[in-house]
Amino acid sequence: MFNCPICGNSMKVEQSVSLVCEKQHCYDISKQGYVNMLFHTTKTKYDRALFESRNIISRSGFFDPMLEGISNRILQAQGADRGGELKILDAGCGEGSHLMEVVSQLEERQSSHKVLGVGVDIAKEGIVMASKAGADQVWCVADLAHSPFADRQFDFIMNILSPSNYAEFRRLLADDGMVIKVIPGDDYLQELRKMFYSQTSKESYSNDHTMELFSRHYERIDSERIQYRVVLDSKRMNHLINMTPLSWGASPETCEQTMGDEMEVTVDFTVLYGWN
Numbered sequence: 444m445f446n447c448p449i450c451g452n453s454m455k456v457e458q459s460v461s462l463v464c465e466k467q468h469c470y471d472i473s474k475q476g477y478v479n480m481l482f483h484t485t486k487t488k489y490d491r492a493l494f495e496s497r498n499i500i501s502r503s504g505f506f507d508p509m510l511e512g513i514s515n516r517i518l519q520a521q522g523a524d525r526g527g528e529l530k531i532l533d534a535g536c537g538e539g540s541h542l543m544e545v546v547s548q549l550e551e552r553q554s555s556h557k558v559l560g561v562g563v564d565i566a567k568e569g570i571v572m573a574s575k576a577g578a579d580q581v582w583c584v585a586d587l588a589h590s591p592f593a594d595r596q597f598d599f600i601m602n603i604l605s606p607s608n609y610a611e612f613r614r615l616l617a618d619d620g621m622v623i624k625v626i627p628g629d630d631y632l633q634e635l636r637k638m639f640y641s642q643t644s645k646e647s648y649s650n651d652h653t654m655e656l657f658s659r660h661y662e663r664i665d666s667e668r669i670q671y672r673v674v675l676d677s678k679r680m681n682h683l684i685n686m687t688p689l690s691w692g693a694s695p696e697t698c699e700q701t702m703g704d705e706m707e708v709t710v711d712f713t714v715l716y717g718w719n
């Protein structure tokens with residue numbers, strides 16, 4: 444499954460504690476079972492607190508209708524039985540909850556395939572959490588631009604609310620595979636947007652540019668809009684505000700003002716499907 448991110452050669456596991464390539468580049472496998480392919484840990488805004496908030500929001504069911512939509516599509520797409528193992532990459536998996544949910548939905552609803560989930564993220568904090576919760580999946584700290592995987596092996600690549608690397612997606616996707624990209628819809632968390640950014644240019648949002656970019660990279664595309672509303676108690680509201688990049692541009696005072704109330708928020712996703 445792995446290709447060395449430095450020299451591109453294939454790799455093998457040695458004594459179950461490291462991955463070594465033909466040129467002896469060596470990467471540790473941690474006790475929790477994830478592989479670290481980064482030599483320097485990159486500091487990102489995605490720290491432990493953010494991933495804990497996202498995990499709590501995830502487990503409250505906030506993303507479930509969107510993830511069900513994805514699972515349905517995967518089941519439909521592999522209707523013509525290809526047999527064997529189904530490999531799904533989550534590019535930018537964070538703390539892994541989306542991938543684990545999709546894999547468990549697929550396993551529940553079809554038993555003919557074994558499903559292998561592979562999660563990759565540049566933020567080590569996310570992967571550490573993911574590897575503790577999802578022992579059956581493969582987790583990897585790596586830069587998506589130099590991703591450590593062999594060519595054309597993934598049946599599905601998910602990329603949920605996270606930056607894309609289309610060249611890598613193309614390289615990694617199996618010939619009849621499908622890329623699934625989730626982006627915020629125009630009304631996503633509009634209630635927060637109004638509070639944080641009233642009368643500024645950030646008050647409204649459009650995903651036209653991202654959709655256009657996506658459509659340029661695939662021969663055939665399809666899209667689906669998934670909208671629903673969620674009521675969050677004050678505790679979960681705080682976690683939602685902590686986890687969303689929307690709050691990063693808002694002043695701490697504004698964030699504080701909005702914390703502490705139960706709220707109903709709009710969830711609005713555009714799911715893009717692409718085939719090479």
Ligand SMILES: [Zn+2]
Pocket residue numbers: 447448449450451452464465466467468
């Ligand atoms: Zn190497």
